[in-house]
Amino acid sequence: MTDAIQKVCVIGAGTMGAGIAAQVANAGIPVLLLDILPKEGSDRDAVAKGAVAKMLKTDPAPFMSKQAAKLVETGNIDDHLSRVAECDWVIEAIVERLDIKQSLYAKLEELKRPGTAVSSNTSTIPLEKLVEGRSEQFRSDFLITHFFNPPRYMRLIEIVRGPHTDSAVADRVEDFVDRKLGKRVVPTKDTPGFIANRIGTYWLAVAINAAMDQGLTIEEADQIGGRPMGIPKTGIFGLIDLVGVDLMPLLSQSLTQNLPEGDPYFDTVRDLPLIDRMIAEGRTGRKAGSGFYAFDKKTRTKRGIDLNTGEYRDPIKPERLPPRAEGDLHALTTASGKVGPFAWEVLGKVLSYSAMLVGKAADDIVAIDDAMKLGYNWKYGPFELIDRLGPGKLAERLEAEGRDVPAILKTAGDRPFYRVEGGTRQYLGLDGEYHDVVRADGVLMLADVKLGAEPIIKNASAALWDVGDGVACLEFTGKMNALDGEVMKLIGKAVPLVAEKFKALVVYNEGSNFSAGANLGLAMFALNIAAWSEIEKLVKGGQEAYKALKYAPFPVVSAPAGMALGGGCEILLHSDAIQAHAESYVGLVECGVGLVPGWGGCGEMVDRWKKMPKRPQGPMPAVAKVFEIVSTATVAKSAAEAQGYGFLRASDGITMNRDRLLADAKAKALSLVDGYSPPEPPEFTLPGPSGKAALMLAVETFHKQGKATDYDVVVSEALAEVLTGGDADITDTVTEEDMLALERKAFMERVHDPRTQARVEHMLETGKPLRN
Incomplete structure (x- = not known):
């Protein structure tokens, strides 16, 4: 079509x-x-x-x-x-x-x-x-x-x-x-603001008014109305800064002109001299450098605006939320002090307003939840929030305060808006009956598979699932899908199991990121106790696990979305094929924390660049290009860009819709089954010490220009040693095992260096690289 x-x-x-x-x-x-x-x-x-x-x-x-x-x-x-x-x-x-x-x-x-x-x-x-x-x-x-x-x-x-x-x-x-x-x-129906902007504008207006009326600081409002409600880390005022303070009056004016008389939105409309002043003074949010928050580049602090005076003041750290309030909406909305009244004012009004719009702005609750999750990045849609709060409790409290109870809340009673029946997620309709949540044709979600199945095997960091038609799915499950020894153990168990019972394997998950790479927190712990043997064991174990995937007797297709960095990138490089979401951000970033790729990424990248069409022949061009990409910790900012860097092949697929990624990856894996045989191990002809000297000349030039730090030179030299084959002569054949040994040696030498340890620690604390 x-x-x-x-x-x-x-x-x-x-x-x-x-x-x-x-x-x-x-x-x-x-x-x-x-x-x-x-x-x-x-x-x-x-x-x-x-x-x-x-x-x-x-x-x-x-x-x-x-x-x-x-x-x-x-x-x-x-x-x-x-x-x-x-x-x-x-x-x-x-x-x-x-x-x-x-x-x-x-x-x-x-x-x-x-x-x-x-x-x-x-x-x-x-x-x-x-x-x-x-x-x-x-x-x-x-x-x-x-x-x-x-x-x-x-x-x-x-x-x-x-x-x-x-x-x-x-x-x-x-x-x-x-x-x-x-x-x-x-x-959506042909109504003013449709779904997302109608609810979103109402939500922000309610929150601003409540913060001002109840005397909260913007930091307090963002804390209470942020993470506990599943709102992005920007919080409320941070989000307004992101979308633009000057957009708020325009949205308000539009809704005021078009909404029917009696709509609850009109109760939120009031003169806000502070916002008028901010717009007049050009303080319109992040695009202008200041809004409700102003970032001071000199002191690297974020100052907040005083809602009473309109002047910026030093940041104010809110008191910790009461116990249970972080994860329990009932506890949040009934907490004492400032927390409960603000949380209830926002949730009580916004959730009841959303419920009122079923049948008016959208036919069902799924459309409303999807609109808010996709349009405003809410973790939970309004009706998922109601389920967390309790539909009966919400209706009871609204009625006790003399407020209208929307029809669908009365229909629900104490029943949840969502339930799982027979392995299928269902939603409550206006007719009082439950209906299946229907995916678009051709969409396969691992979340749906999990509703009616148990993992084949699992541990603390990974799981293996049956996604049908003889295809298994390897899922990472740790924080940011970081990779550790448990992942490697599960790969070791999964390969023979898939070989026995399945046709192919897809490596995929539905987290925000495919994998942020090796678990640096565990690595830092090992560094602090000088557990060098454990670190080397992890490096060796990762190499063995990735080789097991590469040479498995079945096709392996990786399906990244979001970040695929370091070890997350290396698992892509060891796959037979990749089906990437268009928004995949791929790179070997180890040099940024003072390391070199240690799970086979160096050899895989050189092999790929050697096989690139229309590349100059000889041992040096491919090595030089890989050195340039890896030494600078280059990250492709899209799947299309990743093809240009060699992280993806030209033959690898790109899926535009995240919802369709698993189905596309599964289809690609099945297409490789007939006649499949594992790849032959690569052999390399590398330039050796003379090639390393040539690479380091370029590094020294950058160092003299101030573009590379002293330690960047050291790390780059370690990488150059691996990529050029160590002491191998240009006439020697370097095997895959030789490359892996060079990686392990360089990795362990860098791990022992206090400057690498400082980089790892800084990355964990700040999320940014240390330029030492």
Whole structure:
């Protein structure tokens, strides 16, 4: 179905429009980006061109690769609007003014092909108003596709179909944004603010008012209204800084103008002189350098604003939350002091408001929960929070305070909104019955597998699951999916078990990160007690475990998403194939903590670069390139970029939608089964001491320029020793075992150095590398 959309036009090159165009290009689809004529200058396409140029310099980057940017063609509305006839989908992302949008649609109606989808990225204007006066054909081709900013990274898209929208057109768009753009589609009704922004704006307004009314500091509000409620670590005021303080009045104005009379949102609307003053003074959040928080680069401290005076003051560390309040919402909302009243004011209002919107903004609770989790990064959706609080307790407290109890809360009674029945997750509907939570066609989630199964084997750091059709799944389960001896032990047990009972193995998990690498906390503990033999045992054990995967009698496919660093990258390098989520951030980062890759990454990278097409022949070019990448702890910022660095092969797959990663990896693994045989061990011809001397000349140049520290030189020399084959002559053959021995030797030498130990400790404490 997605093949039907082969070219897209985005009209409006502002932040959202340009970002949407970039994501279309990231999917490998040509896109035409149009905007108005510039106010001055001879280049009539300057506005759209400027947007692309700005995105190429933006961090985090809207483009996944420089190649993607080449798929964006720029133009202007006056000269090039007729080219919408070339496109299969036209996305309007211009100013939020009904008259200007309708004027554009009148032109599009005459120029586009019948059946070409037209959608608006509006978040405020009802669909029925947008298509007033348009033909029946235009209405049937029209829908709302509300992306979230930034379009590359936010997985939510809210889609509104009108009463006249052709289902085939809408299905085509939905399939495209799912499979190609990587979004989870949340169907929403044609109501103001749709789901996420309506609840999200209400939530932030309630929280701001409560903090001011109850005399909380912004640090206290962010503590109470943050982690205990499953809110991102930014907290409430930190989130407002992130999205922009100046956006708040605009969202408020939009909802005030469009919401029906009597909506609870109107109770939150009040004059906020502090926010007016902050906007007037340019203190609009992170993009301006200051908002509710201001980061002082000189003292490296984050100062908070005083909600009464509007002046910045030294940070105030809140008192610790009462026992149980961190993980028990009932304890949080009933706690004494400032904690309970603030928590209840926020949760009581926001959860009841969300419950009120079932049937109005969305058909079911799943859509509302998905919208808030994907659009605002909540860990739990509103109804999952209600289940944690207790539906009966929430309704009872609302009733005791004389507040309206939403119909769905009355329907629930003491029953949970979600339950697991027969291994399937179900949700409570407005009809009082439970219904299966249905995944999109072709989606396979490990979380769903776990509902009806037990792991084949497991320990404290890993587990092995049966994901069907003869495929097993190896899952890491530690904090940030860090790798330790327990992971290696489980791999050792899993390989013969999979060989006996399965066809293939997928290495995959549903954490935020595939793996942050070796468990540095355990490593630091071992360093502190000088347990050198245990550290060497872990290095040797990791090498053996990864070799067991590489030479297993079945195909192994790794499926990373998020960070795959250090040892997490090395497991990719030892796999037969990789099916990576587009947002995979891959790298061998050991040099940053004073180490060298110790689980086979050096040899695997040299072997890959030797086999790269169109690479100069000879022992030095591949070694030099790998040295450049690894010594600088380079991390690819997308799966596409990882292919350029050799972490992924050109033949490896990239999945845009995170929900589809396991299914795609499983399919790739099964495709390798017939006729599978393990790879032959590589043999290397390496440049030896002369090659090492050449590499170190470059390092010394960087050192003299101040770009490399004294210890960077030492670590780089250790890496160069491994990559060039140690004392081997250029005529000698270096085996895989020789490379692994060189890795172990270099790793252990660096571990003994106090400067490496200082780097590891600093990384654990700050999350940042130490430049010693």
